[in-house]
Amino acid sequence: MELEIRHLRMICTIAETGSLTRAAASLRLSQPGLSAQLRRIEAVLGGPLFERGRTGAVPTAFGEAVLTRARAVLPTVDELLSASALAARSSGPVPRLRLGSVNAPLIGGLIDALRAHLPEARIVSRAQGSSVPLIEDVSAGRLEAVVVGDCPGYELAARPGVVLRPVVTEPVFVALPAGHRLAGRAEVGLDELADEDWVSPRPDDDRVREYWSTTFHATGHRMRTVHEAEGRLLMELVRSGCAVSLCQATFEELPGIAVRPITGDPLWYRHLIAWHQEGPLAALETALVEHVRAAHRVAAGRSPVYQRWLRASAGQPGAAATR
DSSP: OOOOHHHHHHHHHHHHHTSHHHHHHHHTOOHHHHHHHHHHHHHHHTSOOEEEETTEEEEOHHHHHHHHHHHHHHHHHHHHHHHHHHHHHSSSSSOEEEEEEOSSTTHHHHHHHHHHHOTTOEEEEEEOSOHHHHHHHHHTTSOSEEEEEEBTTBOOOOOTTEEEEEEEEEEEEEEEETTSTTTTSSSBOGGGGTTSOEEEOOOOTTOHHHHHHHHHHHTTOOOOEEEEOOHHHHHHHHHTTSOBEEEETTOOOOTTEEEEOBTTOOOEEEEEEEEETTSTTGGGHHHHHHHHHHHHHHHHHTOHHHHHHHHHHTTSTTOSBOO
């Protein structure tokens, strides 16, 4: 993990509120999620920032040194971000639209929608591992629209001024090495995966991995993550037979990898798009949602596994839906 501006804000909020519970409420995060994030920040910085006790969280001497510098930096950063956001909105006759996306097959649909309705716009985009900072960037005016996602019980909290619109909710599948003992099955039970080594993305603010682990725990098993990776490296670890992983239903099978539904569909993922209610895209709400839903249908059509699941699940409660 690299230290980011949002991490400095977290540290300052904890110090200002004197409690991880109150800080989590202020930041619209869960208390366990904030605690885990603080531990990662402390690991990056090299020492404990707070002493936690019954009376709350009190900065350590090292924490005071970090807070002094964070409080000096943040006002300048906020001024810079506000000025750059204003400049981006008013820097000439050609509008500049800044987009963000988590790992999902929907950003192309969003870009197509914007090109159709704002052909003169210059569109730029960037990827982000977690949905939470993308929502924060929309709220602060640093991005015009984003593709994000969440899980049942771990829904994203909207930030001030941010409009969140669901696109589709779909099941989570499992990615196995092609030679795995379960790869020949039409679907795989979660309990059959209990003894496997897993490769998972590192824990982050959106709590997706926490949702996975909690679902496993409810079955009486533990998700034993031995590798932390994302993207191509994650899939290479699966392909090589080092581990199994969870994946989006739209993930296309690659040589050496088998994607299978999980019996009973115990895990779900919801795709959303977000924009600022006072931003330049607010008037395009219906068009944006429909274009992105169309992009999801195209992605689903490229996956024979997902198509079989959709046919088998048609009309059943919980089947993938726009909601």
